[in-house]
Amino acid sequence: MAKTLLEAVNIEVRRGMGVVLSNHNLLAKQGDVVVLEGANGSGKSTLIEAIARLLPLEKGHVNHGEMLVVDHEGRRKPSPLNVSLALQKNGALGSERVKEHLEIAMKMAGQSLDFSPFLDAFSLTHRANDCISNLSQGQARKVAVLAALLPAFASSNPSIVLMDEPDAGLDESSIEALCGCINELRKAGHCLVISTHDERVKDCATTKHHLPSGRNTPCEPQQKGDTSSHSTSPESPVSPSRFGLTMQWRTLAWLNQNAMAALLTLGILMAMGPWTDSLTELQQLGFILAPALAAGLCGDAMVAMCREERTNAWWRAVSTGPPHSGVLPFLLGAVVTMASNFALVSEFSAINMFVGALLTGITSHVLRLAHQSTERLARPQAVFIGLLTPVLILPYALLLDMLTR
Amino acid sequence: MKMKVGEALLLFGFIGIALTMMLAFLWAPSVSINAFESPAAQRIFYWHVPSAWAAFIAFGVLFVGSAGWMFKRSELMWRLHIAGSEAGLATGLMVVWSGCVWGAAEWGTPWDWSDVRLNSFGLLTLLAVYLVLGRGSQPDGVETRDTFAAFGLYGFILVPFTYVATRIWAIRHPGPVVGTDDGGSLNADMGFLLLFGTLSFTLLIVGHMLTSMRITSFEQRIEALQKTLDGGV
Numbered sequence: 001m002a003k004t005l006l007e008a009v010n011i012e013v014r015r016g017m018g019v020v021l022s023n024h025n026l027l028a029k030q031g032d033v034v035v036l037e038g039a040n041g042s043g044k045s046t047l048i049e050a051i052a053r054l055l056p057l058e059k060g061h062v063n064h065g066e067m068l069v070v071d072h073e074g075r076r077k078p079s080p081l082n083v084s085l086a087l088q089k090n091g092a093l094g095s096e097r098v099k100e101h102l103e104i105a106m107k108m109a110g111q112s113l114d115f116s117p118f119l120d121a122f123s124l125t126h127r128a129n130d131c132i133s134n135l136s137q138g139q140a141r142k143v144a145v146l147a148a149l150l151p152a153f154a155s156s157n158p159s160i161v162l163m164d165e166p167d168a169g170l171d172e173s174s175i176e177a178l179c180g181c182i183n184e185l186r187k188a189g190h191c192l193v194i195s196t197h198d199e200r201v202k203d204c205a206t207t208k209h210h211l212p213s214g215r216n217t218p219c220e221p222q223q224k225g226d227t228s229s230h231s232t233s234p235e236s237p238v239s240p241s242r243f244g245l246t247m248q249w250r251t252l253a254w255l256n257q258n259a260m261a262a263l264l265t266l267g268i269l270m271a272m273g274p275w276t277d278s279l280t281e282l283q284q285l286g287f288i289l290a291p292a293l294a295a296g297l298c299g300d301a302m303v304a305m306c307r308e309e310r311t312n313a314w315w316r317a318v319s320t321g322p323p324h325s326g327v328l329p330f331l332l333g334a335v336v337t338m339a340s341n342f343a344l345v346s347e348f349s350a351i352n353m354f355v356g357a358l359l360t361g362i363t364s365h366v367l368r369l370a371h372q373s374t375e376r377l378a379r380p381q382a383v384f385i386g387l388l389t390p391v392l393i394l395p396y397a398l399l400l401d402m403l404t405r
Numbered sequence: 406m407k408m409k410v411g412e413a414l415l416l417f418g419f420i421g422i423a424l425t426m427m428l429a430f431l432w433a434p435s436v437s438i439n440a441f442e443s444p445a446a447q448r449i450f451y452w453h454v455p456s457a458w459a460a461f462i463a464f465g466v467l468f469v470g471s472a473g474w475m476f477k478r479s480e481l482m483w484r485l486h487i488a489g490s491e492a493g494l495a496t497g498l499m500v501v502w503s504g505c506v507w508g509a510a511e512w513g514t515p516w517d518w519s520d521v522r523l524n525s526f527g528l529l530t531l532l533a534v535y536l537v538l539g540r541g542s543q544p545d546g547v548e549t550r551d552t553f554a555a556f557g558l559y560g561f562i563l564v565p566f567t568y569v570a571t572r573i574w575a576i577r578h579p580g581p582v583v584g585t586d587d588g589g590s591l592n593a594d595m596g597f598l599l600l601f602g603t604l605s606f607t608l609l610i611v612g613h614m615l616t617s618m619r620i621t622s623f624e625q626r627i628e629a630l631q632k633t634l635d636g637g638v
Contacts, residue, residue: 016546017628056551058478377552382542387535391528397519 002030003065005081005191006051006160011060012072013043013050016378020046023059024214028191028207030158033182033221035202036195038211044195045088047211048164051193052085052317064160082109082159083318086148086166090140091314093305094133095251098124098143101132102150104238108318109151109159112235118146118153121177138169145170149181151318152190154232159190162317167198179204179222186221240319241326244302248325253301254332258364262295262336266343276344282404284345285352291340292333292356293396296363297389300325303371304381312375322375324368333360355403363392411615414608421605425451425598433598446510449503455602456499457526459610463492464529464564466614467536471557474550483550484621486557488614490536496610497530522570525563532560545628 006028013021020043028034036044049055051062053070061071064079084105085091092101098119106112119125122142132140145166152159167175175198182192182204196202208217248254269287276284302323306312312322337356341349370388374380408416429451436447467489473482504523505515517523536553543549 014547016544016548058547373555374552376548378544378546378548379542383539384535384542385539387531387538388528390531391524393518394521394524398521401519 002032002189003158004029004063005032005065005158006193007063008047008051009060009063011050011062012058013046013055014058015046015055019058021050021212024212026051026193026209026214028160028193030189030191031186032207033186033192033194033205034207034209035205036193036209036211037202042211044211045164048085048162048193048195049087049313051160052083052162053079054313054317078320079160082151082155082157084109084148084151084159084161085314085317086144086163087310087313088164088168089310089313090132090144091309091311092132092140092144092147093247093308093311094131095247095305096132097128098130098132098135099128101143102146104243105147105318106150106154107235107238109155110235110237111151111154111156111232113150113154113230113232115146115150118150118181121180122146122174123171138171138174141166141169142174145178149178149185152185152188153181153230155190156232159185161185161190161192163192163194163196165195165197167196167201175200183221237319240315240321240323243315244300244323244325245328247302247305247323248328251301251305253305254325254328257301258295258298258329258332258360259336261298262291262332262340262360265291265294266336266340269340270343280404282400285404286400288340288344288352289337289356289359289396289400292337292360293363293392295332295336296329296360297367297392298364299367299371300329300364303368307380312372322372325364327361329364330357330361333357336360351403355399359396359399366392409616409619411612411619414612415616416612418605418607418609418612421601421608422452422455425455425602425605428598428601432594434592434594441511442513443510446507449507451598451602453500453503453507454599455606456496456503458603459606460493460496460500460526460529461564461568462607462610463489463496463614464533464561465489467493467533467557468561468564471554471561474554475558480625483554484618484625485614486550486554487540487621488617490533490540490553490557491617492610492613494530494533494537495613496606497526497533501527501530522567525567525570529560529563529567532556532563 004027006026008024008026011021011024012019024043024047026034026047036047038044046055050057050070053062053076056074057070057072059072061068063069064081064083067080068075068077069079070076102115103112106115116125119128122145124139124142124146127135127139132143135143145163148161148163148166152161166178170178179200182194182201185192186204186206194201202208203222205219206221208219209215210217269290276287279287302325306315306322315322334353334357337353338348341347341352367389370385371380374383374385377383429448433448433451436444438444441447466485470482470485470487470489473479474486508517509515536556540549540553
């Protein structure tokens with residue numbers, strides 16, 4: 001008997017001031033293709049995001065397999081199953097390469113496969129090494145769709161595939177390839193939940209789930225698409241910090257944001273001339289560490305970067321959290337403090353470097369968490385989170401006092 | 406037009422505060438010139454301490470409103486959250502600027518970045534600024550309310566922290582002068598005026614919050630009527 005892979009029980013989800021889903025149920029077993037039908041605004045995307053654990057529930061709970069993964073009391077646990085996702089936005093940064101994004105998506109499932117036949121089927125082979133920002137909208141959409149399909153193909157265990165309007169902007173041959181993939185995954189025992197307005201994709205359904213009523217209509221799916229075997233190899237998942245470091249290295253966003261703030265602060269201090277000898281020890285240390293603090297106060301460039309195409313939401317759904325810069329701010333703080341130590345007092349101090357590293361690293365990550373806490377807002381960039389940053393001056397002042405006492 | 410309770414309390418509060426300040430300048434006894442660098446500036450104490458008391462009430466209401474919204478999804482609690490943040494902003498700024506004026510006269514500096522009490526209270530005020538301005542920048546909705554209510558809840562940690570800060574870190578801000586084990590350092594007239602000022606500020610802040618809740622309720626009604634006109638729910 002087919003195992004239940006996905007179950008949403010009496011869920012209620014609010015968006016804005018309205019209740020979008022109320023007392024809603026959804027059940028999907030191995031080999032099910034549930035197509036969500038309904039008018040614009042009926043809650044199809046909301047349902048997909050709720051079962052992907054991206055939206056908080058007002059009531060009810062969602063199970064993946066037999067495990068509760070999100071409920072109305074705020075519990076949010078990692079899924080025991082492999083979950084892959086294509087949101088309405090593509091969930092990939094423009095600086096990622098096509099091949100790289102697909103490899104990351106598969107590594108989240110702990111497996112990898114040779115995906116060149118899929119690139120062929122979606123006419124992307126010639127673009128495999130291109131940055132996603134160089135692709136057309138339709139091509140970028142194909143990459144997002146493949147990032148949802150490939151982890152299931154690579155996985156030997158039953159997977160949940162969630163796709164929100166995967167057909168949007170796709171050409172005829174790609175829709176045909178998409179339908180073939182859906183049928184193949186269904187036959188392999190995975191479960192798919194797809195929101196679509198395209199009749200060809202709807203023909204792949206084993207169940208049509210109507211929104212907002214929640215009524216299910218069983219269907220006979222088209223039989224196109226063969227089950228082919230794919231040789232897979234085990235891979236370890238990519239952590240959000242590793243991805244963040246790769247992107248920071250490639251885009252040099254840290255240089256533009258954090259390092260420049262530190263250099264400008266150091267430049268201003270140096271422009272005042274050789275005056276540090278007349279300062280007290282506390283004042284001297286304060287000036288040496290000021291560039292490191294300035295670098296940290298600029299926060300983590302990955303937060304703003306990952307708002308592009310809802311990359312942060314994609315990572316939250318498939319990984320442990322949104323990407324971040326990991327150890328980079330700590331390294332930057334050490335280098336900046338070494339430079340300011342030399343520039344201001346012509347000395348090398350390992351202790352100052354260590355303190356500078358901690359100062360930049362901790363400040364940057366605290367600000368990242370503060371910024372990420374506003375991600376649910378409709379306009380996160382318009383919120384005044386910078387108003388809370390002066391609190392970081394107190395630990396800085398206490399630290400200086402402690403080190404010079 | 407008939408005056409509501411909130412407006413009446415606001416009026417009594419204003420009158421009481423004006424009286425407090427008048428008595429502080431004309432009647433309250435002077436402090437010892439040996440104990441203070443600037444004894445005349447000490448009279449700002451009758452404004453500074455009662456407004457800090459009112460600020461703690463406002464932040465308490467903010468906490469109750471935030472928790473009520475998070476756990477009960479109650480419109481009344483959301484109105485409390487709004488009233489608490491606006492009142493916290495008003496009284497927080499009163500405390501900070503009066504403290505800066507007093508500090509400049511007494512310590513020779515309006516602010517000390519290494520003093521825990523000053524900074525934790527400063528952050529509470531900034532939190533209120535953040536909540537008031539931030540809410541204005543976002544459309545009303547469950548996402549906006551959840552986010553700001555979470556900040557309101559976390560921010561309340563600062564209230565007991567601010568309260569005990571001078572007991573743990575006696576850096577620059579003085580410790581408590583009433584309610585201490587040795588009976589405090591205020592004489593009876595000073596104590597009376599401080600109590601009168603505290604009551605006046607309490608009336609003002611309660612009136613402010615009641616009025617603010619009423620205004621929010623009107624805003625919500627207007628929004629609901631607009632939605633009806635739009636053809637929505």
